[in-house]
Amino acid sequence: MPTLPRIEEYTDELTAIRRDLHAHPEIGFEETRTSGIVADKLKSWGIEVHTGIGKTGVIGVLEGKREGRTIGLRADMDALPMDEETNLPWRSKTPGKFHGCGHDGHTTMLLGAARYLAETRDFAGKAVFIFQPAEEGLGGARAMLAEGLFERFPCDEIYGLHNNPLAGPNEIGVKPGPAMAGSTFFDIVVKGVGSHGAMPHHSRDPIVAVTSLVQSLQSIVSRNVPAIKPAVLSVTQIHSGSAYNVVPDRATIGGTIRYFDDEVKDLILRRVREACEGCAKLFDVEVEADLRDTFTVLMNDADLTEAYLDAARDIVGEANVSTKNDLVMGSEDFADMLKAVPGAYCTIGHAGDVPVHNPAFVLDDGILPVGASLMARIVEKRLPL
Numbered sequence: 001m002p003t004l005p006r007i008e009e010y011t012d013e014l015t016a017i018r019r020d021l022h023a024h025p026e027i028g029f030e031e032t033r034t035s036g037i038v039a040d041k042l043k044s045w046g047i048e049v050h051t052g053i054g055k056t057g058v059i060g061v062l063e064g065k066r067e068g069r070t071i072g073l074r075a076d077m078d079a080l081p082m083d084e085e086t087n088l089p090w091r092s093k094t095p096g097k098f099h100g101c102g103h104d105g106h107t108t109m110l111l112g113a114a115r116y117l118a119e120t121r122d123f124a125g126k127a128v129f130i131f132q133p134a135e136e137g138l139g140g141a142r143a144m145l146a147e148g149l150f151e152r153f154p155c156d157e158i159y160g161l162h163n164n165p166l167a168g169p170n171e172i173g174v175k176p177g178p179a180m181a182g183s184t185f186f187d188i189v190v191k192g193v194g195s196h197g198a199m200p201h202h203s204r205d206p207i208v209a210v211t212s213l214v215q216s217l218q219s220i221v222s223r224n225v226p227a228i229k230p231a232v233l234s235v236t237q238i239h240s241g242s243a244y245n246v247v248p249d250r251a252t253i254g255g256t257i258r259y260f261d262d263e264v265k266d267l268i269l270r271r272v273r274e275a276c277e278g279c280a281k282l283f284d285v286e287v288e289a290d291l292r293d294t295f296t297v298l299m300n301d302a303d304l305t306e307a308y309l310d311a312a313r314d315i316v317g318e319a320n321v322s323t324k325n326d327l328v329m330g331s332e333d334f335a336d337m338l339k340a341v342p343g344a345y346c347t348i349g350h351a352g353d354v355p356v357h358n359p360a361f362v363l364d365d366g367i368l369p370v371g372a373s374l375m376a377r378i379v380e381k382r383l384p385l
Contacts, residue, residue: 003315004373007116014112014368017041019090021104022363025079025097028134029143031056034077034107038131041111045118047129050152054144059153060114060129068125068383072155072341073375074334075110076103076135085359101356102163102363105371107131109161112372113379123383128153130337137185137294141333150340157304158343159378160334161371163363165356167349168320170370172312174346175324176305180298181230181258182265183331184291188213188276191286194249206251207240209283214238214253216275224271225264232258232329233268258329260297295331301342308344311378315370348374 007014017037026034035056042049048061056077084091084098092098099105114129130149134140167173190210195203214235225231233255240251257272259265269291280287305323312321334345348371350364 003369004116004376006119007112007369007372007376010112010115011369014108014372015365017111018104018108018363018365018368021107022099023090023093025092025094025099025104026077027081027097028078028136028138028140029055031077031133035131035133038077038107038111042114042129045115047114047118053147053149054133054140056133057140057144058131061153062114062118062121062127062129064123064125064127064383065121065385066124068123069156070126070128070154071379071382072128072130072153072158072343073110073113073379074130074132074158074160074337075106076132076140077107078103078134078136078140080136080357083359086362088362098359099363100358100361101136102361103135105163105363105368106161108368109371110375112368113375116372116376117379122385123380124385125383127379128155135333139294139333141336145336145340155341157382158337158341159308159375160343160345161374162332162345162347163356163367164347164349165352165354165361165364167347169349169351169364169366170316171320171322171349172309172316172346172374173322173324174300174305174308174344175326176300176302178260178297178327179300179324179345180328180330180332180335181260181295182297182335183295184257184265184269185254185294186257186272186292187252187254187290189288190251190279191288192249192283195247197245197247200247203247204284205247206249206285207247209279209285210238210240210251210253212283213275213279213287216279217272220268220271220275224267229261229264230259230327230329231264231268258331260327295333296335296339298332298335298345299338300344304342305344307382308346308378311381312346312374314377314381315373346374
């Protein structure tokens with residue numbers, strides 16, 4: 001079975017929706033226009049709609065031809081706080097906001113699947129369409145879960161997907177078990193004493209302290225974590241000072257920690273705190289560390305991974321489907337939903353070679369009917385009449 005013919009028929013409409021969403025990006029928990037479009041589309045197709053879940057999240061509920069189990073399908077809606085540099089006719093109209101990760105495409109794919117399933121209802125049970133806000137590090141999945149997502153809309157299984165410009169067009173891959181890293185974000189403030197730049201002996205220089213702290217942090221993984229257990233600590237921000245002749249009184253750093261093992265996470269966090277305590281004593285400064293558990297390790301259920309791959313074979317053929325073995329150090333908050341309900345998360349390759357989160361990233365609209373067909377097909381296969 002190729003891409004579902006009915007979905008193929010409205011590919012142009014899906015492309016128009018995606019490009020409209022792309023031109024009007026909204027970042028996490030601000031997706032009011034996007035969620036309004038999603039809700040209106042679902043209602044127009046006769047799907048039961050619930051809004052305001054996790055602030056701007058939208059849920060659609062569709063009954064099949066007979067009673068049965070329930071499958072959840074999830075897409076993220078938020079853009080990134082960055083500028084776009086593509087110069088496409090449908091490029092972002094909002095400075096500093098850009099669908100640089102393709103969530104506009106994910107939203108459109110799920111809309112395509114919802115429309116098809118509403119027209120055919122060729123399944124026994126219920127489909128729940130989950131349009132999630134704020135995936136990009138702001139806790140959108142956790143916000144929906146905190147508001148009773150699966151208590152209000154119980155699901156037996158749940159599936160999600162992500163575009164992948166670094167894979168071949170229409171290549172679908174899933175890794176069973178741990179697939180994407182958990183993540184802790186951190187901000188550390190070093191408070192010292194400022195002085196004239198010509199008289200640093202009057203200061204307790206936070207810049208000297210914080211640069212030493214950065215070196216200590218960068219050695220934590222290499223000298224504490226077993227080499228066979230993947231982990232990354234990256235300091236990605238450093239801020240201090242405002243003049244050439246002033247030693248400032250504070251400096252800040254921020255960054256991310258990635259891991260696949262809770263014991264490794266706990267070890268790294270303990271060593272970060274100890275490094276901060278040591279820095280404070282060594283340089284006679286105050287050090288405040290804010291360590292925030294942001295993403296859970298994404299775990300794909302082994303059996304449901306195979307079910308997802310089986311559905312993918314129907315859409316793109318055996319040659320374009322694979323079980324992945326490599327761990328991905330990037331994170332994804334769909335992991336929190338998978339912690340509550342078993343399921344699987346796949347990637348779909350498309351044309352282009354610019355990675356996501358790059359200002360020149362371009363989503364290939366050719367994968368819209370592929371993703372829509374895959375999500376529709378998993379419902380039909382897992383909820384057969």
